[in-house]
Amino acid sequence: MxxxxxxxxxxxxxxxxxxxxxxxxxxxxxxxxxxxxxxxxxxxxxxxxxxxxxxxxxxxxxxxxxxxxxxxxxxxxxxxxxxxxxxxxxxxxxxxxxxxxxxxxxxxxxxxxxxxxxxxxxxxxxxxxxxxxxxxxxxxxxxxxxxxxxxxxxxxxxxxxxxxxxxxxxxxxxxxxxxxxxxxxxxxxxxxxxxxxxxxxxxxxLGRITNSPKRLDAHQQFVAKHRSLMNERNLQNQMFYRITMQQQTLSLAQVMHLCRYGLIKLKVRYYLKQRLARLSQLRIRLFSKGLSGLFKK
The missing domain is CATH 3.90.550.10 (Spore Coat Polysaccharide Biosynthesis Protein SpsA; Chain A)
Structure with a gap:
């Protein structure tokens, strides 16, 4: 070459x-x-x-x-x-x-x-x-x-x-x-x-709906396609990803269970984001519109 x-x-x-x-x-x-x-x-x-x-x-x-x-x-x-x-x-x-x-x-x-x-x-x-x-x-x-x-x-x-x-x-x-x-x-x-x-x-x-039925169906199709390659850890982490797409609220016990399969920082961050949803929305608005955008309807 x-x-x-x-x-x-x-x-x-x-x-x-x-x-x-x-x-x-x-x-x-x-x-x-x-x-x-x-x-x-x-x-x-x-x-x-x-x-x-x-x-x-x-x-x-x-x-x-x-x-x-x-x-x-x-x-x-x-x-x-x-x-x-x-x-x-x-x-x-x-x-x-x-x-x-x-x-x-x-x-x-x-x-x-x-x-x-x-x-x-x-x-x-x-x-x-x-x-x-x-x-x-x-x-x-x-x-x-x-x-x-x-x-x-x-x-x-x-x-x-x-x-x-x-x-x-x-x-x-x-x-x-x-x-x-x-x-x-x-x-x-x-x-x-x-x-x-x-x-x-x-x-x-920023207005994209990431938990649309089409996207969820595609994720199910993706997991089914590669199921033979996945171990239990992979399946649990794919389940966590699906939870994030659906924006489900997790209990502390559920998060602790999921942390057994790695990606600990990601899962803890998601748990905190769900608990601080309002601050998270303001953060995204700040990133998108700047400080002045926080005060505009």
């Missing part, structure tokens, strides 16, 4: 042209030059496709494809991966951004003994930014089945993604989690590096 292999970046988009342009520009600003970006418009009903094709017509590293009818983000990702020419692939969501050293830092950390490489990432609420998982760690399958700690994007050999059939289009949610579980199960532990190079913009998503 070349010392400067081609990296193919796949990005689905739908009806978010301004955000998509910001995401594309963050890829074009990479300090690693040998990449291609494949954007798949999932049959947007607005001007997304026309704007993107016009704006990036003179940029040979950017390809804009279009689905004739909406098939979802996973189908769009799979189409891009199938069209890719790179030795490696990695993804970007259209509302997120790469930092300029994203590709170079992932490639520098890559080793064939790992199934894939990901990084810490920045959670941008708008007024406040948090860096998550800012510790380097080799993540085993057992650890990954406890909790999704890899982030939603990783650098992986394209041939591995193709061998596994790409993203599962039958899942309504947890598609990235499912993908990395299958990658790690097939090719060994993953590496997460501490250097954050991916920014998740969540300020516009």
């Amino acid at each position: 070349s010392q400067n292999p081609l990296i193919s970046v796949y990005m689905p988009t739908f009806n978010r042209v301004q955000m998509a342009c910001r995401a594309i520009d963050s890829v074009l600003a990479q300090d690693y030059p040998h990449f291609e970006l494949i954007v798949v418009d999932d049959a947007s009903s607005d001007e997304t496709y026309d704007v993107l094709t016009a704006r990036y017509a003179a940029e040979p590293r950017v390809s804009i494809l279009r689905q004739t009818h909406g098939q979802g983000a996973c189908a769009a990702r799979n189409r891009a991966i199938n069209a890719a020419k790179g030795d490696f692939v990695t993804g970007l969501d259209d509302d997120d951004e790469f930092l300029p050293h994203r590709l170079s830092s992932l490639l520098a950390a890559y080793d064939d003994k790992y199934s894939c490489v990901c990084s810490a990432y920045i959670w941008d609420y708008g007024s406040v930014k948090k860096t998550l998982y800012a510790q380097q760690q080799t993540v085993s399958l057992a650890e990954l089945l406890d909790l999704h700690t890899l982030s939603n994007q990783a650098l992986v050999k394209r041939e591995r993604m193709l061998q596994l059939g790409g993203f599962d289009t039958t899942l309504a949610a947890f598609q990235d989690y499912d993908m990395w579980v299958r990658v790690v199960a097939a090719f060994g532990p993953a590496l997460r590096i501490a250097d954050a190079s991916y920014k998740v913009n969540v300020g516009h998503e």
Whole structure:
């Protein structure tokens, strides 16, 4: 393999042209030059496709494809991966951004003994930014089945993604989690590096209903799909995750029982958050709107 292999970046988009342009520009600003970006418009009903094709017509590293009818983000990702020419692939969501050293830092950390490489990432609420998982760690399958700690994007050999059939289009949610579980199960532990190079913009998503029936059904489907890989600890921790999605209140005794299966800080934090729900709501509002936003209706 070349010392400067081609990296193919796949990005689905739908009806978010301004955000998509910001995401594309963050890829074009990479300090690693040998990449291609494949954007798949999932049959947007607005001007997304026309704007993107016009704006990036003179940029040979950017390809804009279009689905004739909406098939979802996973189908769009799979189409891009199938069209890719790179030795490696990695993804970007259209509302997120790469930092300029994203590709170079992932490639520098890559080793064939790992199934894939990901990084810490920045959670941008708008007024406040948090860096998550800012510790380097080799993540085993057992650890990954406890909790999704890899982030939603990783650098992986394209041939591995193709061998596994790409993203599962039958899942309504947890598609990235499912993908990395299958990658790690097939090719060994993953590496997460501490250097954050991916920014998740969540300020516009604070109204999202994370405990929707569709998401809960998808989680049940995810657990059933990987049940044969899970031990009792994994199942208990997946049950805890489901509790958090449903925002159930736990008693101290229930929390103590769940702490027997690890993830103690996460579970204690959830227990305290439930007890201090009002303060938690103010905290999220502060992160999103800043101090002045606390006093506005």
